[in-house]
Amino acid sequence: MTELDSENRSGFVTFVGRPNVGKSTLTNALVGEKIAITSAKPQTTRRAIRGILNRPGGQLVIVDTPGIHKPRTLLGERLNDLVEQVLGDVDVIGFCVPANEKIGPGDRRIAASLDGYPRAKKIAIVTKVDVAGRDEITERLMEVDALREDWAAVIPLSALTRVQLDVLSDEILQLMPTGPALYDDDVVTDESTEDRIAEMIREAALEGVRDELPHSIAVVVDDIEPREDSDLTDIHASIVVERDSQKAIIIGHKGSRLRDVGARARAQIEDLLDTRVFLKLHVRVAKEWQRDPKQLGRLGF
Structure with a gap:
């Protein structure tokens, strides 16, 4: 080990790519805890969520961001x-493509756009190798390698089966500047408990909805209060949609769908808080909130 290698390293890394290439799943797998919600719906991630990974010799701060897409709304x-903004601030950018999908125009556009961030070192990551054959993986590695000449590394991996995750984290760490840890050892994210609860509810609400509805769902936690003389915590939250027809879909026949959303979310929230939870969900309409600056501000965007 060289003298440089023996020094502590720390810094910021983010993963980019089209929506649904596995960025949030990869973030959660590296951190070892669910800090970012996942869904088959595009643009599930809406904030810059930081997860902290401590490794021998250093600390990685992984910034999970929305997928890059052609915007149709102010949101x-x-x-x-x-x-x-995140890409301009991080030390390393990991460009992700799934092993089971051919490189397309969107991938090429994003890879070329990395020219705009000369400060960051770049690595290419072929995700989801667990669902691809050997020939498919080889083809994808060759395709992604040809996209840029400045990849510091090209790494195939699976976040689900954890194949090559250690290789990725060690490679990223070696690209980081030397310096002390940025967070205490016991911190896994700087997300507030309230924000994590809101995201868990939104993840449950996204399950099974289609068309434009996923983009129209936002969640606000209105109140969290431990119940007196009980191990129960009362949580009141609002699921916000854009139209009355969407409200009806979320609630479902005689409230059946909303009860299902509440049950799925409550199980995750109880794990997070390590206590029993009474979760009360309310569905309200904020007309065209994705296009309204004032509504976006109220919802934290």
Whole structure:
């Protein structure tokens, strides 16, 4: 081990790529705890969520961001702006493509856009190798390697089966500047408990909905209060949609769908808080909130 290698390293890394290439799943796998919600729906991630990974010799701060996409609303524009801001600040950018999908125009556009962030070192990551054959993985590695000449590394991996995760984290750490840890050892994220609860509810609400509805769902935690003389915590939260028809879909026949959302979310929240939870969900309409600057501000965007 060289003298440089023996020094402590720390810094920021983010993963970029089209929506649904596995960035949030990869973040959760590296941190070892669920800090970012996952869904088959595009643009599930809406904030810059930081997860902290401590390794021998250093600390990685992983910033999970929305997928880069062509915006159709003011919210979409703000999410892209957020990604640009993060990319300008991080030390390492990991460009992700799934092993089971051919490289397309969107991948090429994103890879080329990394020219705009000369400060960051770049690595290419081929995700989801657990669902691809050997020939498919080889083809994808060759395709992604040809996209840029400045990759510091090209790494195939699976976040689900944890294949090559240690290789990735060690490679990223070696690209980081030397310096002390940025967070205490016991911190896994700087997300507030309230924000994590809101995201768990949104993840449950996204399950099974289709068309434009996923983009129209936001969640606000209105109140968290431990119940007196009980191990129960009362949580009141609002699921916000854009139209009355969407409200009816979320609630379902005689409230059946909303009860299902509450049950799924409550199980995750109880694990997070390590206590029993009474979760009361309310569905309200904020007309066209994705396009309204005032509504976006109230919802934290």
